[in-house]
Amino acid sequence: MTYRGNEPDNPGTGRPMIPSGHLDDWAESIVDFLDGTAEPNISAAIEAHLATCPDCVVRLADQRSTASYLRGLPSVDAPEGLEDRILGELLFPSKVIHLPEPQESRWPTLWHRRLRAWVPAAAAVAAVLVGVVAFGLISSAGGDKDMTVSAPSSTVAAAPAAAMETASAPLEDPEGDTAFVGAAGGIDQPTTTAGAVGTETTTTTAVAVAGDAVTDRRAMVDALKSSAGPLFLTFRPTPTEPGEEGAGERPGPDGTDGTDPDTGRMITSASDRWIEEALNQLREFTQLEPLPAAFSEGDLVFAAYLNHDHVSAFVDLLRSIAASIRLDLMLQTEPDQDGGPSAARISEGASEVPLLLSRVLPQPSVNRYTFTTSTLPPAERSSTDFQLPHEAGTHVLTVLFIRR
Amino acid sequence: MAVTLNVRDPDTFLVRRALDGEGEAITELYRRHERRAYNLALRTVGNPWDAADVAQEAFIKAFRNLQSFKGESLFSTWLHRIVVNAAYDHLRRQRPEPMEGEILDDICGPSGTAQIVGSSRGAIDPATDGLSDPLREALLSLNEGFRFAVVLCDLLGFPYAEAAEILGVQEGTIKSRIFRAREALAAALREAGYESSCLRNPDDEEGVTPPSANEDEA
Numbered sequence: 098m099t100y101r102g103n104e105p106d107n108p109g110t111g112r113p114m115i116p117s118g119h120l121d122d123w124a125e126s127i128v129d130f131l132d133g134t135a136e137p138n139i140s141a142a143i144e145a146h147l148a149t150c151p152d153c154v155v156r157l158a159d160q161r162s163t164a165s166y167l168r169g170l171p172s173v174d175a176p177e178g179l180e181d182r183i184l185g186e187l188l189f190p191s192k193v194i195h196l197p198e199p200q201e202s203r204w205p206t207l208w209h210r211r212l213r214a215w216v217p218a219a220a221a222v223a224a225v226l227v228g229v230v231a232f233g234l235i236s237s238a239g240g241d242k243d244m245t246v247s248a249p250s251s252t253v254a255a256a257p258a259a260a261m262e263t264a265s266a267p268l269e270d271p272e273g274d275t276a277f278v279g280a281a282g283g284i285d286q287p288t289t290t291a292g293a294v295g296t297e298t299t300t301t302t303a304v305a306v307a308g309d310a311v312t313d314r315r316a317m318v319d320a321l322k323s324s325a326g327p328l329f330l331t332f333r334p335t336p337t338e339p340g341e342e343g344a345g346e347r348p349g350p351d352g353t354d355g356t357d358p359d360t361g362r363m364i365t366s367a368s369d370r371w372i373e374e375a376l377n378q379l380r381e382f383t384q385l386e387p388l389p390a391a392f393s394e395g396d397l398v399f400a401a402y403l404n405h406d407h408v409s410a411f412v413d414l415l416r417s418i419a420a421s422i423r424l425d426l427m428l429q430t431e432p433d434q435d436g437g438p439s440a441a442r443i444s445e446g447a448s449e450v451p452l453l454l455s456r457v458l459p460q461p462s463v464n465r466y467t468f469t470t471s472t473l474p475p476a477e478r479s480s481t482d483f484q485l486p487h488e489a490g491t492h493v494l495t496v497l498f499i500r501r
Numbered sequence: 502m503a504v505t506l507n508v509r510d511p512d513t514f515l516v517r518r519a520l521d522g523e524g525e526a527i528t529e530l531y532r533r534h535e536r537r538a539y540n541l542a543l544r545t546v547g548n549p550w551d552a553a554d555v556a557q558e559a560f561i562k563a564f565r566n567l568q569s570f571k572g573e574s575l576f577s578t579w580l581h582r583i584v585v586n587a588a589y590d591h592l593r594r595q596r597p598e599p600m601e602g603e604i605l606d607d608i609c610g611p612s613g614t615a616q617i618v619g620s621s622r623g624a625i626d627p628a629t630d631g632l633s634d635p636l637r638e639a640l641l642s643l644n645e646g647f648r649f650a651v652v653l654c655d656l657l658g659f660p661y662a663e664a665a666e667i668l669g670v671q672e673g674t675i676k677s678r679i680f681r682a683r684e685a686l687a688a689a690l691r692e693a694g695y696e697s698s699c700l701r702n703p704d705d706e707e708g709v710t711p712p713s714a715n716e717d718e719a
Contacts, residue, residue: 125676128661159687160680167655167686170636175539176553183560184531188524 119146120153131161178413181420182314310427314412317428321408325487326494327400327444329432330415332375332424333500371422372397375499378418383411383453383468385497392446394438397499401453401470402485402492411453411468415497436498443496447485450494512576520567527564534577535560537657538584544652545588547641559587574666581659582667585649592645635693639686650675651682 116122123143129135130143147154310331311317321328379385385399392398403411419426432440443450451470486492507513512533518526538559543552563570563583570579640648646668653664654675665672 120680124680125673127680128676156684160683163683163687163690164655166690167651167683168658170656172536172540172657173543173549175535175556176549179539179553179556180531180535183557184528186561187527187531187564 119150120156127157127160131157131164177410178314178416181413181416185416185420309431310429312425312427314416317426318409318412320428320430321403321412321493321495322405324493325490326492327440327487327496328493329429329436329440330495330497331427331429331433331500332415332419332497333427334371335423335425369501371424372499374422375418375424378421379497382414382418384470385451385453385468387499388439388443392439392442392449394442396436396439398436398439398443399497400443400450401495402450402487403453403495404486404492407453407468408493411495414468432496432498433500435500436496439498440496443494447487447494452486452492453495507572507575510572510575510577513572516567516570516572516576519564530576531560531564534580537577538581541581541584541652541657542588544637544640544656545585545645545648546591547637551591555587555591556584559584562587575663578663578666581653582669585667588649589645635690635695636686639689639693642689643682643685647678647682647685650678651686654679655683 120127120143123130123139126135126139126143130140135143147157311320376387379399383401385401387393388398388400392400415426418424449472451472453468453470485494487494506517510516512530515526515530515533519530535556539552539556542555542559543549546552546555559580563580570576640652643651649668650664653659653667654661659667661672661675665675668675
């Protein structure tokens with residue numbers, strides 16, 4: 098396929114059929130002339146013309162300065178996380194759901210349309226997530242995690258399906274607000290959209306993804322951006338096959354579960370090297386340290402206020418860390434069974450939670466952004482108008498568990 | 502092995518390893534070309550989000566169809582042709598009507614600059630991630646054929662021969678389009694308040710028009 102520039106002139110040479118007597122007669126040769134690569138006789142002809150035509154002198158100057166301007170423009174960085182998304186899909190195609198690819202050539206368009214279908218649905222999902230959190234459903238009690246996925250599934254649709262299940266829990270709660278019915282009703286929207294596009298997909302129960310957990314990057318970013326939190330992220334080692342490379346670094350059945358008496362934190366043994374690595378990377382790239390015993394109740398857990406504008410960068414950073422140590426990262430709206438006490442402590446002590454600030458690293462660097470932390474000034478905290486960052490709507494209270 | 506080793510192609514060995522399924526080769530091949538491919542998408546479709554989608558679509562299509570690359574061109578040429586196709590498809594999808602380039606004629610008169618053939622996209626996207634807005638709008642005001650040519654060569658530094666191969670036209674056509682694109686861009690940029698220092702023509706009464714839509718600038 099050729100891309101037409103809609104020239105009315107000779108398609109071969111680009112020269113006008115009717116000579117104008119000006120620069121246009123030379124068209125492509127002007128480009129060579131400016132590059133200094135034009136044939137000597139053509140250069141001479143152009144120069145002869147310029148000597149008598151001030152208009153063309155100006156036009157040539159425009160050419161030269163525009164070319165110089167354009168050539169001098171630096172190229173732009175590819176967005177944060179694009180590489181992870183693309184390489185992730187190329188190297189580790191989604192394991193959860195397998196889509197039969199009807200025709201190879203339609204795949205990119207289908208996928209693109211699915212992403213597009215998903216985007217408006219994200220608002221409905223976020224509304225439910227916010228609703229769930231706002232009504233204080235932090236306890237995991239009553240969460241039935243074995244619900245089957247009835248919607249047509251794809252990696253993308255798993256999230257609205259998951260949100261449906263999250264919304265179902267409050268519906269079963271006799272004290273649940275009837276407003277949830279409306280919110281859950283809105284969730285039908287993404288399923289229908291995804292269904293309309295993905296009729297050729299097979300429905301497979303999502304085995305690797307828990308009933309209410311989100312592992313899709315876009316869904317994670319949307320959820321964090323539109324919520325005040327608390328939202329709960331978990332790092333967990335990717336289950337490995339026996340004999341698979343790196344299996345030896347995973348905590349095996351002999352991993353100690355001792356607790357450090359000082360911090361109440363779990364002691365990391367030799368087989369838990371990956372935990373040390375995760376801690377190191379988190380410390381290096383975010384300056385975050387695990388919460389002290391008073392908050393953590395024995396968990397390895399971090400908490401921070403994350404600015405909505407930095408959500409993508411933070412999610413990509415976590416995914417990058419996860420990829421480098423072979424961890425899975427998931428997002429949930431409530432802590433898992435073990436995390437309930439920590440979550441409660443964190444909510445109680447929310448004014449002690451640090452703020453994450455982002456900082457752009459100079460080139461070249463693998464990670465474009467890094468984060469530093471700052472604590473909320475104590476003076477502010479005692480003020481009566483003081484709003485916690487997530488209450489102010491600018492941040493999301495983010496909790497990160499590291500689990501074996 | 503379907504691909505022949507091309508000694509003139511710096512990517513040739515990586516391509517062969519990538520075809521063998523070697524993850525590191527795929528990664529390295531991707532990283533070598535990500536920036537240029539993304540910038541190609543960005544400057545032709547006009548905004549970072551669509552550009553990311555286009556780039557993603559193109560890379561995945563390219564790597565999933567790597568076996569169809571026969572080594573007849575440079576890998577870079579082949580890859581960027583896929584990016585151009587994806588960008589072009591994207592632009593096509595956005596147009597409700599046939600491309601104006603097919604309806605209007607482009608007139609280049611002796612007295613002045615080429616007439617800019619407007620695109621049907623009138624809406625300005627306010628958030629452009631800090632890119633130079635006047636340039637972005639100026640590029641988007643170009644007919645696609647001109648836009649791709651000037652972006653490939655002047656912005657991304659592709660040699661004319663390679664750009665011609667990417668777009669499937671002759672080298673002369675590429676240069677001719679670049680010539681006209683530059684003129685159109687110069688006019689558009691001037692209108693947006695950019696001055697070419699060589700334009701200080703005492704006979705020019707226009708002066709500098711204040712930048713109009715620059716509250717979009719991040």
